[in-house]
Amino acid sequence: MADDLFKALADPTRRTIIDELAEQSGQTLFEICSRLSMKHRLGISRQAVSQHLAVLEAAGLVETRREGRYKFHDLNTAPLRLIVERWLVPRTSEPEENTP
Amino acid sequence: MRILLTSVFVDDQAKALHFYTEVLGFVKKHDVPVGEKDRWLTVVSPEEPGGTELLLEPLGHPAARTYRDALVEDGIPLAQFTVDDVWAEYERLRGLGVRFTQEPLEAGPVTTAVLDDTCGNLIQIATQPE
Structure with a gap:
């Protein structure tokens, strides 16, 4: 799960897609x-956008x-909490490494 | 060479005529019976009665439905019309119960919006880039 999240965020086009969905949810392809x-x-094909959306x-x-x-x-920002909770929220226990 | 006519496939010609005239505001230009139940049915813009006609064509071929439905699923419009003010049209048409799959989007030099024509197609309205 965490790997998928960081991989998804690693690409600038995908971050732009997130920006746009944050501005207006419920968009068609x-x-x-x-x-x-x-x-x-961005000169990017519909197929490539579909692939980014799949990621x-x-x-x-x-x-x-x-x-x-x-x-x-629709954008779902819930997975981003993993990032906040992992490093920004003070915690008493040791951080958990979720990746296998 | 000139573009006299373009067409959209519609589920129901009578319903389409109502939507394209009463709701969108085009006017009927030609209405000629063809065969048993089909009509050669075209509309034009009242602002340009001699301009390009839009043929409201019966959805006869099964492949046309497959093609059209695939476009609709991804929100892709089949035709585009120009308006002076996308926001004003959006408000007017919403007041008439028109369903938009894309609200007005200001991007670069143009504003666009996408609506459902109730006969199976998505239509984009856009301002003309200057």
Whole structure:
């Protein structure tokens, strides 16, 4: 889980996708692609965006939701708490290494 | 060469005519019976009666449905229309019960929004880049 999270965050395009979903939740693939190309001038194919979304979804940062005939992507920031809790929250016990 | 006509496949021509005229605000240009139940049905913008016609074409071919549904799932619009003010149209159309899959998005020189035409397609409205 932690590996997936850090891997997902390691890529600048994926961080941009997170920025955009933080601004507006519930986006179609088309909207995400539009934002990347028009706002950020990222020349990136729809297939590549789909792959980035799959990585974000595996890390639990993006959730997809079907509504009628459309599919929307929502941001889930809950996994980011792992980072805060691991280093920023004072704890009495020893930090746990989650990676195998 | 000129572009006289473009088309969208629609589930139901009568329903489509209602949406494209009463809701979006286009006007009917041609309505000619074709075969037993189909119509050659086109609309134009009242701002440009001699402009490009939009053909509301019956969804006859099974592959058309597959293609269209795949685009809709990913939120990809099949046609794009230009408006002066995307926000104003968004408010007006929302008031009429229109479903948007993308709210107005200001990106670079253009503002866009995507709506459901109730006949199976997504339509993008956009300001014209200057």
